[in-house]
Structure formats: structure tokens, C-alpha cells
Amino acid sequence: MANLLKPSTLAEHLNFAVLRIVAANHQTGSAQIGTGYVCVVKFAENLVTHVLITNKHVVDGANLISFDVHLATGEADTEPDSETVAVNVSVEQVPVIWHPHCDLVAIMITPAINAAVAVKGRKPFVSPLPAEVFMTNELAVDLDIVEPITMVGYPSGLWDEQNKLPLFRRGFTASHPAIDFNGKPEFSVDIAVFSGSSGSPVFLIERGLLLNKGDTAWSPKERFWFLGTLWGGPRMTEKGEIRVEPVPSGANIHVETGIRMHLGWVIKAKETRWLLDEVKVFLGRLPPGIMDNASSHA
Missing domain, CATH: 2.40.10 (Thrombin, subunit H)
Incomplete structure (x- = not known):
């Protein structure tokens, strides 16, 4: 497959930060389509986790959310390939932080991304929003x-x-x-x-x-x-x-x-920033090492 253009501006990086979400409930057979964007939270000296931010009403009632992530190409993994992998996240099995007052939710997606790209023997190409x-x-x-x-x-x-x-x-x-x-x-x-x-x-x-x-x-x-x-x-x-x-x-x-x-x-x-701070607090309370295999190196 041909490679996509290497992003050279912040705007072009948004192609790889904003994801098309399909939120499904297998019991009812219902599905919803929405939009989400990726941020990162650093919670240890050299560990970060990818966090998907979207509206609560997009994923409310869903037990599985799916999205596509591009694979990286080249030795330095600095360019996106046109090839993608489907990532499936079980909402009931990953940490999810719901904003108490706003229609926002944070879903930790690094474990699901790692599992999906491992099948391809490649790295993902994701460009989280910089803080x-x-x-x-x-x-x-x-x-x-x-x-x-x-x-x-x-x-x-x-x-x-x-x-x-x-x-x-x-x-x-x-x-x-x-x-x-x-x-x-x-x-x-x-x-x-x-x-x-x-x-x-x-x-x-x-x-x-x-x-x-x-x-x-x-x-x-x-x-x-x-x-x-x-x-x-x-x-x-x-x-x-x-x-x-x-x-x-x-x-x-x-x-x-x-x-x-x-x-x-x-x-x-500022409400997204607040939610990401809550994710960091949540991860900081976990026993040492429990998220090591479900995170990425900073």
C-alpha cells in the first residue's frame, strides 16, 4: 500500500488524532457512530497511556467501541501508512472515567491498540493532542x-x-x-x-x-x-x-x-484537561507495575 503524506503541520496531525467511533451493544444489536480524539496522560517516569475523549452519550449503553488506527511505516516509525487496523475496546474491561458534570468521557485505549497492532508486527501511528x-x-x-x-x-x-x-x-x-x-x-x-x-x-x-x-x-x-x-x-x-x-x-x-x-x-x-487530570490521579492510585504492559513509553 502507498504511504499517506507525512504530517508537517499541527493541523495535518489531526488526521491521526481524531477517530471515527462505532459504539455497539451486542445484546440489543444497537450501534452509534460518533467522533473522538486522542490525548495522552503521563503517569510514571517513562510511561504514558492513550486516552480517547468523546461524549458520554456516544458510548452510553455500549459494551464495545471500535475505531481504526493507522500503522506506522519506516524505520523511525515517523510516517503513516495507508494501512490501518481495527481496534476493539471492551468498555467493561478498561478504565473509563466519566465527567460528573459535562457530556465527556475518557477511555483508556492503549491496551487495545497494542493488542491490535501486535498482530501486524508494526507500531501504531497516532498523533495525540499536545497539552x-x-x-x-x-x-x-x-x-x-x-x-x-x-x-x-x-x-x-x-x-x-x-x-x-x-x-x-x-x-x-x-x-x-x-x-x-x-x-x-x-x-x-x-x-x-x-x-x-x-x-x-x-x-x-x-x-x-x-x-x-x-x-x-x-x-x-x-x-x-x-x-x-x-x-x-x-x-x-x-x-x-x-x-x-x-x-x-x-x-x-x-x-x-x-x-x-x-x-x-x-x-x-478546560473540562477535557480536568478529565485528563482525573485519569492521572486514577492511574497514580494503581499498584506499581499494574499498567506497565498496558502503556507506552514516553
Whole structure:
């Protein structure tokens, strides 16, 4: 198989950080499609674990989640191959941390990835979100109320099926990212939201001559920030009522009444950071050595 392009920008690395999730329940035969993204948590001197972040409503009720991971190619394992492996994670057998207040969940996936790629005798090519690109409230106050956003995911389950890659879509912030929308750690975005978009990471990605808030002259800059995670949006019912609901994630064709309003609600990045801190605390409480074979070297 031909190799894919080696990612040379942070945006290109997102091809290998954002995964198409199929969450299934074998007892009921139901399945849902959603989006998730990979982060890493360092919990020992030289050990890290990969963590899949998505919405709780994507995996709620599922006992198995599946996604594809690219294999690495080359001696240094620094380039992605177009070949992928299917990774299956038993939700009941791996550590899962549920956010108590937000529609977020963290699933530890390194053991399942290691088992899947071992069959191929290869290493995985995964590009977790770096911690330094997480937007904070302190940094968000310097943003304008209208900023360009990029959402990466699988709207209506669509993707580059042959290469197993997500879709990148553009929109704008619809409320200020530094302000808690309706008193919650969220902000709103002006972008079309479809089934399968649940769990999609939202970014501020810009490069070129930029005029930041407070600047008096245009200058060459690059901005790359992880702003948060899409979870839902408003819908107008046939009676004209406005309801805010999680984005549906059914894998099958279904009838949905009402009109979606080209708006989405995004959980701020700080809540993902909080969840990752909880994963680190959880791993730190485990007996020494218990996660050694289920982790990767930093």
C-alpha cells in the first residue's frame, strides 16, 4: 500500500488524532457512530497511556467501541501508512472515567491498540493532542467574540473511507469562548451540526497576516488552539419550540423531526484537561507495575 503524506503541520496531525467511533451493544444489536480524539496522560517516569475523549452519550449503553488506527511505516516509525487496523475496546474491561458534570468521557485505549497492532508486527501511528494547545480561560480573554473555528470529525458518519481520515469543516464562534454560555463551561459556534459530529474537537487554526485583539498593525502569525468538544445544539420543533439536545449518533437511517439551526454547543477545553487530570490521579492510585504492559513509553 502507498504511504499517506507525512504530517508537517499541527493541523495535518489531526488526521491521526481524531477517530471515527462505532459504539455497539451486542445484546440489543444497537450501534452509534460518533467522533473522538486522542490525548495522552503521563503517569510514571517513562510511561504514558492513550486516552480517547468523546461524549458520554456516544458510548452510553455500549459494551464495545471500535475505531481504526493507522500503522506506522519506516524505520523511525515517523510516517503513516495507508494501512490501518481495527481496534476493539471492551468498555467493561478498561478504565473509563466519566465527567460528573459535562457530556465527556475518557477511555483508556492503549491496551487495545497494542493488542491490535501486535498482530501486524508494526507500531501504531497516532498523533495525540499536545497539552500545550489547550485553550485556557486566561488565554481566551484575548480572543475576539467572532473567531474562525475548525471542527474535525465524521458528520453523518461520513469520512474518507479508503484512507480512514476525518473531515475538516469551518465556521465561527457564536459566543465569546471566555464567557460561560448560559452559566455552563461552554460556548456556542456557528456551524452545521449533524449526526456523528458528537465528540468532535473544535480548534482555532489560522496562519498568515493576522490582527489580534489589541493589535494596531497586521503581522505574520500562526494560531493553533484546541477550544473544546462539540456535544449538541438547538433544534426547532414542528411547533416552533427551541430545544437544546445532544447531537444524535445513530448509525442507522432514522427519522428526525424538527430543524437544526446551524448552531452547536461546545464544552470548553478546560473540562477535557480536568478529565485528563482525573485519569492521572486514577492511574497514580494503581499498584506499581499494574499498567506497565498496558502503556507506552514516553
